[in-house]
Amino acid sequence: xxxxxxxEFVHRVSTDExxxxxxxxxxxxxxxxxxxxxRVAQVVSRLVxxxxxxxxxxxxxxxxx
Amino acid sequence: MCxxxxxxxxxxxxxxxxxxxxxxxxxxxxxxxxxxxVVRAFEDELKILHQVNQDIYTPQNIRSSGVWSLLPLLxxxxxxPEIDPTYASSVALxxxxxxxxxxxxxxxxxxxHTEIVHELGTARVINTAAIxxxxxxxxxxxxxxxxxxxxxxxxxxxxxQESSLVVSTGQHLDIVVENRPTHEFTGEECIEIxxxxxxxxxxxxxxxxxxxxxxxxxxxxxxxxxxxxxxIAAQLDNDCNDLYxxxxxQGWALSSEEIVRTSNMMKSDLVRGKKTLPIVLAxxxxxxxQGASTANMQDAxxxxxTLSDTENEAYMRAFREGIIxxxxxxxxxxxxxxERLQELEAQKPFTPLLHLLVGV
Numbered sequence: 001x002x003x004x005x006x007x008e009f010v011h012r013v014s015t016d017e018x019x020x021x022x023x024x025x026x027x028x029x030x031x032x033x034x035x036x037x038x039r040v041a042q043v044v045s046r047l048v049x050x051x052x053x054x055x056x057x058x059x060x061x062x063x064x065x
Numbered sequence: 066m067c068x069x070x071x072x073x074x075x076x077x078x079x080x081x082x083x084x085x086x087x088x089x090x091x092x093x094x095x096x097x098x099x100x101x102x103v104v105r106a107f108e109d110e111l112k113i114l115h116q117v118n119q120d121i122y123t124p125q126n127i128r129s130s131g132v133w134s135l136l137p138l139l140x141x142x143x144x145x146p147e148i149d150p151t152y153a154s155s156v157a158l159x160x161x162x163x164x165x166x167x168x169x170x171x172x173x174x175x176x177x178h179t180e181i182v183h184e185l186g187t188a189r190v191i192n193t194a195a196i197x198x199x200x201x202x203x204x205x206x207x208x209x210x211x212x213x214x215x216x217x218x219x220x221x222x223x224x225x226q227e228s229s230l231v232v233s234t235g236q237h238l239d240i241v242v243e244n245r246p247t248h249e250f251t252g253e254e255c256i257e258i259x260x261x262x263x264x265x266x267x268x269x270x271x272x273x274x275x276x277x278x279x280x281x282x283x284x285x286x287x288x289x290x291x292x293x294x295x296x297i298a299a300q301l302d303n304d305c306n307d308l309y310x311x312x313x314x315q316g317w318a319l320s321s322e323e324i325v326r327t328s329n330m331m332k333s334d335l336v337r338g339k340k341t342l343p344i345v346l347a348x349x350x351x352x353x354x355q356g357a358s359t360a361n362m363q364d365a366x367x368x369x370x371t372l373s374d375t376e377n378e379a380y381m382r383a384f385r386e387g388i389i390x391x392x393x394x395x396x397x398x399x400x401x402x403x404e405r406l407q408e409l410e411a412q413k414p415f416t417p418l419l420h421l422l423v424g425v
Contacts, residue, residue, distance in 0.1 A: 003252065006393040007346065014386045039404075043396045050389050056309070 002040050009034065009044060013051045024052040076418055077135055084113050084134050084161070087154040091204055095196075102185055102193045103200070106165050109181055113161055132422070133270060134161035139419045140274025140288060148278055151211055156221060156277040159204040160270050163225060166197035167232055167266065174240060175339075201225060221276060228269040235261025242340050247348035255342040256394070259300040260293060267296030287409055294402035295423060301395035304341035305388050312384055342394065347387030354379055399425065 013020050023030050027048045031041050049055040075081075088107065092100055107114040113131035134157035141153040169190050172179045182190055205225065208218050239258055242250065271292030275285045403425045406415070415423075 002397055003256070003394050006397060007252070007390045010386055010390040010393060011350070014382060014389075039397065039400050042400055043393050046396055047389060047393050050392070 002037065005036065005040055006043060006047075010047065010051065020052055023048060027052070076421060077130070080135055080138055080418075081113065081131050083150050083154050084131055084138065084157060087151065088113060088158055088161075091158065091200060091207070099193075099196060102189055103196055105181060105185065106169060106193050106197060107161075109165070109168070109179075112165055113158075131161065133164040133266075134158050135422055136160075136267075136270040136292075137274035137277070139416070139422055140271055141278040143413070143416060143419055144275055144278035144280045144284070149211065152208060152213060153274075153277060155204045155207055155211075156273050159201045159221070159225060160273050162197045162201035162204060163229070163269070164266055166194040166201070167236075169194040169197070171236065174236065198229075217277070221273060224269065224272055224276060228265055228272075231261050231265045235265060239339065245340070247340060247345055248352035250340045250345045250348070252342055252345060252349075252394075255340055255345050256297065256301075258340070259297045259304075259342070262296075263300035263303075264293040264296035267292040267299070284409075284412075287405060291402055291405040291409060294398050294405060295425065298395050298398035298402060301342055301391055301398065305343050305392045305395060308341070308343045308384070309388050312381075312388075341391075343384075343387040343391035345387070346390050347383045350383035350386055351380060354383065 013023055019030070027045065031044055034044075036044060092103060095103060104114060106112070109115060111130070111132055113134055115130045117130060134154070136157075137160050138153050138157040141148050141156065169181070171177075172182050173187055173190055173194075185193065202222065202225070205218055205221050208221075209215065235258055239262070242254075242258075268289045269292070271288040272285055275288040280288070406423070406425050409415070
């Protein structure tokens with residue numbers, strides 16, 4: 001399940017400093033090695049700045065609410 | 066959802082005008098006392114009578130007026146470009162009235178201190194919601210006056226009723242689960258609730274547009290699925306941002322009074338015990354690392370002030386992880402919506418206006 005894959009990956013990066021460092025230096029390499037589907041890889045690549053560099057999440061789209 | 070940041074002209078002005086004219090046709094029969102409150106409801110943010118600065122149109126205020134009726138109208142015109150605007154706008158306004166009613170009830174049920182509740186009071190807001198539900202049905206029944214076949218009208222009414230049941234059930238579940246411990250809740254359940262709330266509303270908007278334009282069952286199903294995925298993504302985005310700004314903008318260690326004050330300003334789901342995805346994922350992590358007894362999120366916030374830096378850090382890490390994971394799942398649903406969109410566009414590319422509206 002793709003949701004589960006994302007949850008597990010975020011948890012691993014949050015708790016494994018080595019993996020976090022690797023993601024900072026070579027995000028494409030890490031994503032490729034994980035063997036994600038193109039859809040999950042697309043999502044994970046959007047998460048990298050937040051996971052590895054503590055970038056705040058984007059402001060709410062605030063569209064339909 | 067729209068990425069265009071340079072627009073200075075409202076591209077939806079003509080469609081909004083059609084919708085407003087048709088809306089006034091429906092409203093003119095109302096008693097003056099009722100009329101004022103119903104108009105006030107349609108003036109809320111995102112609704113069709115919401116007033117924006119006419120001189121400066123940013124993507125934010127372009128989207129601020131009538132998105133819930135613009136979507137079915139633009140979908141209908143996309144599927145059947147020659148569709149009678151009176152017909153399509155009546156169906157679109159049925160959706161707008163329905164969503165406005167649901168939003169009012171949501172404000173009351175969640176005890177949100179919104180401007181309209183403050184202005185009209187609970188009793189009038191509830192009654193206005195009841196009138197809006199009736200208006201939604203009236204807008205569809207009025208189609209017989211312009212020669213729409215009864216079978217089509219019945220089908221549209223059926224879609225509205227089915228959606229009403231789904232949304233009301235979703236809202237009911239959302240209230241019932243407030244008292245369940247957060248750590249017993251699963252991410253799947255959160256997404257199911259999101260699907261029955263924003264997911265069901267956007268599903269309705271897309272489906273009604275396609276149905277009134279005479280789309281095939283297969284095409285209607287695709288539009289419905291596209292809307293649902295987009296709605297789930299929007300709900301998760303909203304939940305993530307609510308929690309993010311509660312934790313990071315308002316400060317971490319809040320007193321209970323501060324939590325209540327903050328919630329008054331920003332509808333904090335955290336305070337009411339709402340089981341949104343980022344909260345549930347954070348609770349799951351806290352339950353694993355700190356023990357289930359501390360997994361009540363409101364308690365967690367209040368306890369944080371008395372915890373050591375190390376313990377506090379553990380809570381912060383759990384919340385951060387919950388927010389990023391939930392936001393990742395939000396992006397996943399946007400990707401899925403984007404794929405459905407590509408399937409729809411394989412048959413016929415969306416107009417730039419429809420693209421701008423859905424933002425995918």
